[in-house]
Amino acid sequence: MFDKNFLWGTASSSYQIEGAFTEDGKGLSIWDTFSNKPGNIAHDENGNKACDHYHRYREDISLMKNLGIQAYRFSISWSRIFPDGIVKDSDGNIRYNKAGLDFYDNIVNFCLENNIKPFITIYHWDLPQALEDKGGWLNRETAFVFADYAEFICKHFSDRVTNIATINEPQIISGLGYMLGLHAPGKKLDTVSVLSVIHHLALAHGLAVTKMRAVAKQPVKIGFSSTGGLCYPSKECDEDIDAARAECFNIVKGNMTFNHTIFCDMTCLGRYPDIAGTELHLEPGLEKIGHYEELPFVKKGDIELIHQPIDYLGINVYNGHEINAAGYINKKPGSPRTALGWPVTPGVMNYGIRYLYERYNLPIYIFEDGLACNDIISLDGKVHDSNRIDFLTRYLTDLEKAYKAGVPILGYFHWSFTDNFEWHSGYDPRFGLVFVDYETQQRIPKDSAYWYSDLIKKSSN
Numbered sequence: 001m002f003d004k005n006f007l008w009g010t011a012s013s014s015y016q017i018e019g020a021f022t023e024d025g026k027g028l029s030i031w032d033t034f035s036n037k038p039g040n041i042a043h044d045e046n047g048n049k050a051c052d053h054y055h056r057y058r059e060d061i062s063l064m065k066n067l068g069i070q071a072y073r074f075s076i077s078w079s080r081i082f083p084d085g086i087v088k089d090s091d092g093n094i095r096y097n098k099a100g101l102d103f104y105d106n107i108v109n110f111c112l113e114n115n116i117k118p119f120i121t122i123y124h125w126d127l128p129q130a131l132e133d134k135g136g137w138l139n140r141e142t143a144f145v146f147a148d149y150a151e152f153i154c155k156h157f158s159d160r161v162t163n164i165a166t167i168n169e170p171q172i173i174s175g176l177g178y179m180l181g182l183h184a185p186g187k188k189l190d191t192v193s194v195l196s197v198i199h200h201l202a203l204a205h206g207l208a209v210t211k212m213r214a215v216a217k218q219p220v221k222i223g224f225s226s227t228g229g230l231c232y233p234s235k236e237c238d239e240d241i242d243a244a245r246a247e248c249f250n251i252v253k254g255n256m257t258f259n260h261t262i263f264c265d266m267t268c269l270g271r272y273p274d275i276a277g278t279e280l281h282l283e284p285g286l287e288k289i290g291h292y293e294e295l296p297f298v299k300k301g302d303i304e305l306i307h308q309p310i311d312y313l314g315i316n317v318y319n320g321h322e323i324n325a326a327g328y329i330n331k332k333p334g335s336p337r338t339a340l341g342w343p344v345t346p347g348v349m350n351y352g353i354r355y356l357y358e359r360y361n362l363p364i365y366i367f368e369d370g371l372a373c374n375d376i377i378s379l380d381g382k383v384h385d386s387n388r389i390d391f392l393t394r395y396l397t398d399l400e401k402a403y404k405a406g407v408p409i410l411g412y413f414h415w416s417f418t419d420n421f422e423w424h425s426g427y428d429p430r431f432g433l434v435f436v437d438y439e440t441q442q443r444i445p446k447d448s449a450y451w452y453s454d455l456i457k458k459s460s461n
Helices: 030-035 053-067 098-113 141-157 170-179 191-215 238-248 261-269 302-306 351-360 386-404 447-460
Strands: 007-011 071-075 117-123 163-168 221-226 231-233 313-316 321-324 364-368 409-415 434-437 442-445
Touching (some): 007 364, 053 442, 053 447, 071 409, 098 117, 098 141, 117 141, 141 191, 170 191, 170 221, 191 221, 191 261, 191 302, 221 261, 231 238, 231 351, 238 321, 238 351, 261 351, 351 386
Parallel strands (some): 007 409, 071 117, 163 221, 221 313
16 A cells, blocks of 8 residues: 555646636636637537636535545646736736636635645646737747746745646647647647747746745745656566666657657756657758757757756656567557547556656656546436546556555646546546536536545555
């Protein structure tokens, strides 16, 4: 079993649950804009109302308390506090939307009242539209504005919040938002432009860490959430274990963003990634570039700004690749998959997490893990999600192996607490421990919620 000090939590993000997208002075984010354009989201759905967490946060947090949830990881909507994204005017004055800040104060305070540790993520994809209009993450200046935003958040909340993550999944921001166009802002750019997005996100993180350390009112643990392709060995033999380790950190041709290597090597190790052998040389006019630091957006001294000491590495992991000494092993027809078609691969929670710790030598939080199902309300009025219980049992069993092997895993956060708006897939996939009827906003804890509650009780004794 996990140690009694192991932290059991659940997670969400602002755009996916809050709704109230124009209420109380909130400005538009890129996701408000993107999801309200026909054709971008399944069934032309949007997050305008979502789970109405903006008005129902007390109900949701009370449910967490009743289930024994120990920590709540949530993100802050940048444009709810700073409608145009700008934190400081030309004179250095800070002007914020009080109603927006009050909302997050209320969440933090209500969590603490209910003995739930609040974990803040400063940025989970919903860039203010006003900053996107100035270039978004293609604009280097956005990194400096983000640092001002992070400084404000840390200074305001660090009297009560002791764990803050800067950015969630820079790999998805760059890959789905700027390369494939499936996520906001919906761009399909060349490789070099996409790499500039990753670089500016890394710069934003480093600048933010420096500013947050300077203003924190008490010691605050700072990190970020990373995702990417992870591998596990087909057999527990040296050849397969070594092959899986090596493949975990390869930068895959044609899919350069979905890896831990680029962002984590810069932020955690202070070194630029090796891009030799990638498809970068195919970009017109840049055929001779062979090293990351030769790219046009890299400035002298950037790596020193990016590489700042952090306290943990947050990992979001849902599946991985089985590897043997000969390479990838294809999934057999009919192998188990989630409602989103993702393969079920519990082995990644053991070896994938071990490999990340070996490379980056940082304590780890599992900030996201879970299963998309096509959950329904049964005739008895309950939601019976045995597939989710089976999935979590398998994944946590393998995570426990890494834990017992000495990997300092500090906690596990189930994604997600409630069903929510699942980005370009809309509302069909349901990840939650709690079912949401989106018409009535009724909450129904699923069988998995009670299973998770029992797991927490047993692990805490």
